[in-house]
Amino acid sequence: MTSGTTARAPASIANLGPGFDVFGLAVNAFYDEVTLKKTKGGITIISDGSVPSSPRDNTAGIVVSNMKRRFKIGGGIEIAIRKRVPPGFGMGSSAASAAAAAVAFDRLFRLGLDPAELVEFAGTGEKASAGAIHYDNVAAAVLGGFAMVRTDPLDVIMIEPPADLRMCIAIPKIDIPKKKTRVSRGLLPKQVRFSDHIVNLSNASAMVAGFEEKDSDLIGSAIQDVIVEPARMRMIPGFSKIKDNALKAGAAGVTICGAGPSVVAFSKKSADLEKISTAMAKGFASAKTKCMTVVCKPTKGAGIRNKAKAMP
């Protein structure tokens, strides 16, 4: 038995204000690690118990099963998951495990897949948590940086974010409903006013220009969303206060982190990031909700760890 192949993949923020279902941003807040080992039979999962242990329900397990089938690879695989991205808080937790699994599998069997193929396989793992395939988080987790996704056919554009971009994320200590992503998608409107469509479209376009031109102020000012945020903010205790507080403390823009309930403030390295984080925590506190805060920046995508480490 070998010591296995370990890949790690970052947390990611999807939706990103007006970029719903299209934008994703890899951040260095947390990383999941997945170690794959060849075994004699079946797919088995080792984890700390925070994720499903059945390969059919587990994000990494689904990715490994799909890749095994597609490339007609026999034998068994043991999947050890070191879960560090908190599941259910809008930080691309399942995408991180899926991306790490795809990258580790690719390396273990020396498939030499290109990034687009890795994104596609990682995307199959999203089904486990989201009930449908969305590539925004997995694209960011696989490729790193800022990813833009067009589906049908799948096409991913990756842009290197500005070096001075910083995010303050406030993660509330609340119970996450089961199938949260499905629940929060249920809050989305079926129809959008044409004028709102134009507002979000112009802001999303400005965000893309901001990432391309390495202009963190433009990114922050453009992260305004008049469609999804109004529909989902009631899921987040104290959202308006959190947002106001962060903006008053100097954040350039604030929005729901993924499908929530975390909230993310966009800012620059030169801002008082601790002040912004504290202001956001006070916003949650105003709704009698505790939270933890993380300051993070964009990061690169999933990669192989040079040395496989022992799993917990």
Next chain:
Amino acid sequence: MTSGTTARAPASIANLGPGFDVFGLAVNAFYDEVTLKKTKGGITIISDGSVPSSPRDNTAGIVVSNMKRRFKIGGGIEIAIRKRVPPGFGMGSSAASAAAAAVAFDRLFRLGLDPAELVEFAGTGEKASAGAIHYDNVAAAVLGGFAMVRTDPLDVIMIEPPADLRMCIAIPKIDIPKKKTRVSRGLLPKQVRFSDHIVNLSNASAMVAGFEEKDSDLIGSAIQDVIVEPARMRMIPGFSKIKDNALKAGAAGVTICGAGPSVVAFSKKSADLEKISTAMAKGFASAKTKCMTVVCKPTKGAGIRNKAKAMP
């Protein structure tokens, strides 16, 4: 009496597929020229008769009146308009006159306005034709290149287009209804399906990346619009055929030019642009409609002509 100050401004393509009300692109297909002269009293208009002669109804006249009032400039002004952008065909004809008027006025009275102010004044002229202020065409006509507009507050981002980008425009020989822009806006849906919103948003985002990364293929492939084009295409005889023909002839993307009825195909310098143009003309012919075709490329914005020329 001086010989006057002459500015010229280019035609422009607004809407640009998924970029409705947000994107504008200045093109070298046609230019309007406006010459302003100080006179003893009132605002008078000299033209070839294709545009209204009353300053209150004329795009350039409105711009000049508004600038005169804002900067408290007394005396009269003679506005001579050399109209070359065909009015009513979706090529930013009124915006070209408005942009040229604003730039000429700025120079004549040595105001030293910045580009954003020029866009704002030129935008007031759009009211004459569109019934409301839209900045997509005027931003392109003033600034040149690819312009993205966010309104409320007005913010314009200009991106230099790829050098190899080419457009084939087919301009049908049909009668244009009065208040065409208002009519074509009336065809727009009040509500947009959420899924369609996402499709157009992802395509618009990809277009911005295409302009930023000077990738004409990406621009062309992303210019797909599932909202405005389906609503407006019935205004254009033979649209589906024109589009199919152009794509088969090698165009990367095809969409309605502005509010129509012209049709624009996006392509690269290396493509067979004559073949694409002919294919589009055959599309119009299939609906018993004649057209003229123009091959053009992005151009810079409104500027002062070095030497004032005699008006026709």
